Amino acid sequence: DTEVTQTPKHLVMGMTNKKSLKCEQHMGHRAMYWYKQKAKKPPELMFVYSYEKLSINESVPSRFSPECPNSSLLNLHLHALQPEDSALYLCASSQDWTGGLNYGYTFGSGTRLTVV
């Protein structure tokens, strides 16, 4: 299995809703990432988990709450989002914290989130 699987692919939520994005990989990668991408912009880092511990939080608002229950799974819990949070949310994994350079990061297809 050489994929990162993200669910759901599309999500529409109201500003008072609570929802979660899920990311799964079975490549034995020990680093996992959440990126946010707005239209016509590059992916921007949100969180990094290394060996199931949060290593980087790029000053992300607390309405985004990451969770890494085990080495294969990464969640992003969403609560009280704003319309400007609408974006493509990408999950990625790598062999280790330095990125596994021969192969780079493996990205999922993303969750297209719309906040109404």
Added chain:
Amino acid sequence: DQQVKQNSPSLSVQEGRISILNCDYTNSMFDYFLWYKKYPAEGPTFLISISSIKDKNEDGRFTVFLNKSAKHLSLHIVPSQPGDSAVYFCAALRTRRALTFGSGTRLQVQP
């Protein structure tokens, strides 16, 4: 502060010709540079990387060149094919930091 820059938002090339995508960076601490390809509604796909201690890496039709003194790298695609049409992101990596992406260049290969 945008540490990785791709100054050309788009590039159009004829099939069979060479595509050259450029990228500049400002942080001399980057250890590796990578190129990703992205189709709409998909995540970025890793293409090729280069260590900061090298000046060239080749993989099939793709070659990446690194000029450290100029803080510049480029991706050459030869020959270009219509299936190469996508957005290409340059990215840079420091040890114990995550990837930093450029703003992307949309490549259109005309049949």
